[in-house]
Amino acid sequence: MAKVFVQGAGFGYGSQDVFNEINCKIDSGEIFCIVGPNGCGKTTFIDCLLGILKLNEGDIFLEGQNIKTMTPGEIAKLISYVPQLHEKTFPYLVKEIVMMGRAAYTGWFSSPSKEDSEIAESVLDMVGLGDFKNKPYTQLSGGEGQLVMIARALAQKASVIVMDEPTAHLDFRHEMKVLETIVKLVKDTRLSVIMATHFPNHAFYFENNRIPTSVALMSDMTFSQIGSPSNVLSEANIKKLYNINAKVVSYPISSDTELKQIIPINSNIDSGTIA
């Protein structure tokens, strides 16, 4: 059974449609990248998956259960969320942040148990932040902060993690750290990851690491194509999607691996020529 199954999904604010007729399914151990221009509705779709917004049409099933009939606590045990930019308020300790991932398992009037505390420490070790547990998370770098958010999502013990542009504000090294962590988690735990991203190259990165990867192109208010990165992320599709000229190049990074990359060239699509 698919971890996530979306059928004829449509959503709009009032009479203004954001997307409609979206169909897709995400399996265990799969990374599903949603690619599309700014404002195309990626985040709105994610909010529907998380049960924050309610679809106007169609259905979303998490492990076979219709999300419409589920409480926030039930949803949180099946699907967790890593925000694009977490707005920090109080300087909680790293471990205190990760413990919040246990909220769905904590009763009305109770606090996390010793077992929850052990889970928090083990997921911090998984993302390589075991030594940071007693540091205020406001003092971490952007990349480490994003890993804390991933650890918090892992603490929910959900089999699907939704990430909204998880590397949007990171430098190269931290971007690689986050991507490597995602790859390791998917390989080790058969987690499914749904990721909205502005970097289609991430999909090639996952594919190169031998992870089942799908790319959905979001345009014209729906998923216009879904398929493997090599098939979907073509020069023609990138041109249509972002209205730019781009090259897809292939470079051998080891004897048996070719790394594909999209290189944006210019936004002047009328000139028709690519250097």
Next chain:
Amino acid sequence: MLLGVNITRKKLVYILLIIGPLVCVVASLFIGRYPITIADVTGVLWSKLTQNPSGIPEKYYAIIWEIRMPRAIVGALVGGSLAISGAAFQGLFRNPLVSSGILGVSSGAGFGAALAILLFSSTSYVYLFSFVFGGVAVFLSYIIGRVYNTTLTIMLVLGGVIVSSIFSALISFIKYVADPYNQLPTIVFWLMGSLASLQFKDIFIAGVPMIVGIIGLIALRWKINVLSMGDKEARTLGINTALYKAIIIAFATLATAGAVCVSGIIGWVGLVIPHIGRMLVGNDNKVLIPTSLSLGACFLIIVDNLGRVISGSEVPLGILTALVGGPFFIYLLKTTKGGGW
């Protein structure tokens, strides 16, 4: 090492926080304008405990048991309530600058008290009116905050600001029409806050909402951590944000309205005590909420004692809290370096 037990700094802080309010309550029985020797106070307490007559004048019993004792207990409850609901609101609204009055409870209660004094020219209905209008103000803020059918945090704060300013204007209006020789001074003194002339019956009237509110906030304290992550994240962590917010607001309002209706408007405690708590024990509301309760209780008793011995006539509490608390806050800021802030 103390008494052969290894007591860490953390444990020491917790022990002090637990026994602190008790020590403050007992100590304040020894302090007051009427001179009673330490031996006599001890004698009165001892004879109350053992139910034996002591030969100490009846008058002393009245002063210690019926004036100082209820005043200290109500002081502890009021200080604790203001501080605990301030801490809860700061977490809930993700804003370290909000206080227990953020949703308009203080100005609503102030208006209720002023109205009661204007209508009845006495203070007999002040409790009821201030409690009810404090609750009404918060309810109105909450309704305004729900315009989009959800409780967006920023809309709640905006609702609170609007309701507060409306009730402040109404307070000014009542002051304007009040009789300037009798009613106006009563209203002004009430608004400055005081614990004077409290009796045991006040504990039973105002103590119930305060204690219910305190217990509720303590029970839900860890969820405030999760809510402070913001609406969207809290929801994806599995919290029914609208429901939890409504319940926490209800408990904090009970505690604050109960406090304001007996003590008048006492600023500062609900804003700054939680920050002092953060410097001592950190930001985790699991610990911070009980810490704020204890610190608020101790602080208000101490300030109230100062207020009644510092000069010939009592200095209103609302004035002293900031005058005493401000320098203390700066001192703590300097010694703890803000504790991660």
